Amino acid sequence: MPEVLEIILFSFASGVTVILGWGLAGFRVLESGSTFLHSITAFGAGIITAAVALVLVPEGIAGLGIPRIIVAFVIGVFFFAVLNWFIKSRTGRVALFLVMLLDFIPEALALGAVFSASKATGLLLAIYIGLQNLPESYSAYFEFVGSGFSRRRTFAVMAPFSLVGVVAALIGFYFLTGTVALVAFIMMFSAGGILYLVFQEVAPKARIKENRIPAVVFTLGFLVGVIGHILFA
Secondary structure (H helix, E strand, O other): OOHHHHHHHHHHHHHHHHHHHHHHHHOOOOOOOHHHHHHHHHHHHHHHHHHHHHHHHHHHHHHOOHHHHHHHHHHHHHHHHHHHHHHHHHHHHHHHHHHHHHOHHHHHHHHHHHOOOOHHHHHHHHHHHHHHHHHHHHHHHHHHHHOOOOHHHHHHHHOOHHHHHHHHHHHHHHHHOOOHHHHHHHHHHHHHHHHHHHHHHHHHHHOEOOEOHHHHHHHHHHHHHHHHHHHHO
């Protein structure tokens, strides 16, 4: 199979989990109680954190010196902080998961860029993206509904995200392949931004007072990321 078709397939599979999460929530396939929703959010956060620790940071370190690592990481933190504030100030509650769903765009760029050099890394990124999009989109559904969106309108907003990853991965493949330093910069940029979102938005959202279940589920999400890294790296 041509590489470009493999990239399209992997990136689409990682993005289509957004629609799957919407379906599971919209048709009440799973329960939607408070503890469950908080746990789903925590599970996604665990997977995202694993992706940062096991893929984004190591790949960034491998291609950059310390000064550029610092610059890329700090820029990522401030960019996502400003983006989060900008969207939140205009859309309210929905902003949290709109920003969270946007975090896979730089990851998808990296997926396409590294695919030629390392299909294993590209596949691993696709798996991480898919795993984190599923719980994010599931929780996002209830955020949208809580803000007055209908099920159809929520689908219209969330469905395009399933294709954004394909476009980003193709851009990465055609324009970033071979640019080791730039791809590493994107990795560290993403790591900084994602960690900011996890601690600023996701962790407080997942916590329930006097309930330890979400915290345990967070660690299980991280463990799933570790196992995925072992199996596919």
